[in-house]
Amino acid sequence: MTRNPVGKLLLFGATGDLSQRMLLPSLYNLHADGLLPEELTITGTARSDYDDAGFRDFAAHALDTFLPDDRKDAEKIAGFLNRLQYQSLDASSTEGFPALAEKVGDVSNGLAIYLSTAPSLFESTIKGLESVGLAGETVRIGLEKPLGYDLASSKEINDAVAYGFPEERTFRIDHYLGKETVQNILALRFGNFFFEPIWNANGIDNVQITIAETVGLEDRAGYYEGAGALRDMVQNHILQLLALIAMEPPARYDGTAIRDEKAKVFRSLRLMKPEEVPHNTVTGQYVDGAVGGKIVGSYADELGKPSRTETFVAIKAHVDNWRWQGVPFYLRTGKRMAARRSEIAIQFKPVPHSMFAGRGGLLQPNTLVIRLQPEEYIQLLVMAKEPGLDRDGIHLREVPLNLSLDAEFAGTRRRIAYERLLLDLIEGDQTLFVRRDEVEAQWTWIDAIRAGWDANDLKPKSYPSGSWGPSAAIALTERDGVTWQDD
16 A cells, blocks of 8 residues: 655553553654654653653653563664653643644644543544644544443544544554454465365354453453453454454455455344343353462452453354354453463364274364464364374374464564554554444444343353353353363
């Protein structure tokens, strides 16, 4: 695509945790590798009362804390810090925006805005930007989630953003889409011919998507209690992964073609009726247990009060189109799980007839495992003959064919997902960002599930910290003869 880099970047929430851990280190890495426009200036803004020197000290501390040692270069860090300036701002009022506009300066060469603030501040922020000329044709905006808590609130946020920024200048961020392994799904599917003839209901029995975390609330109690696992992880990350697996081949690798195909998947998701929800979903909340050999408390203990918020959800979903009719998509995410893991497991159908039956040959269906974290690999489980003379029959065993991205590209530095997304925002490439119709189709499906929970007064089932969730999640798949890919 034609790239159109801007000359200035404006970071809202510049003193927050996300900025320290991800945004500032990512921008530094881009600077150190010579990928930022040479004249790009970076303006940080937040409520914190810093001047330019104070913000540079803040950024220097963040880099020292969160950069790996092999990326620390004193000269390059000094050069990056020289790009930074700061203007304090209360985004709930338009009063401080003239000073912010003066600090940013002329935006005729383009301005990219990264908005990492509470959704309640979106409307006032957009109006403040528009009032001082920071929402014109040379300005684009990136939005960090959450983008609402249901369809109605999402539309309200999108309408507020559209007040100052049309769709072609709006970049909705899902950081999972910046992960190298996630983009490798596209390469795997559409860069290799041999998968396509069986990448459908004729060849695939089921698809499993798991995002498991070992952490609890950490410092997100306020947000998480109002969101829960369904809104926090399924509505965005898991459904985006589902779309990449289920989408039709795009005509081109560009933002319009790829997002068109993803949107078709979301519109094809089967909406659950209230009476179907209890049979197709499981919710849970962690209680006391042990994670990594350490005793941890319950969600209610961490929160300080009883709660009905789900920290685990498992769903049996269907994509009602020609390619996927009848193929279940099992989705699962939770906190305080047995292991930290993000992966997709695609189980193919068994061979129609086994010539090895009765001769020690118990065939397992082939499974393609795409691990996103903590390791990054693609693994195909196939049947192979065990060595030997086979005098008492042929013995087959399931063995993995591994492509370790960490090992195969050992000489290439693994980039933070935000590096790619920030660079794409600066250069104007929308391919890995989420379009409004995608978000609203996702919320439509999620809202139907929550309505079913409410209609049936479903309460989260308890599960011990350090487990794989409630036993009902196992039953969700096993009644279909399917087992979760937990190895």
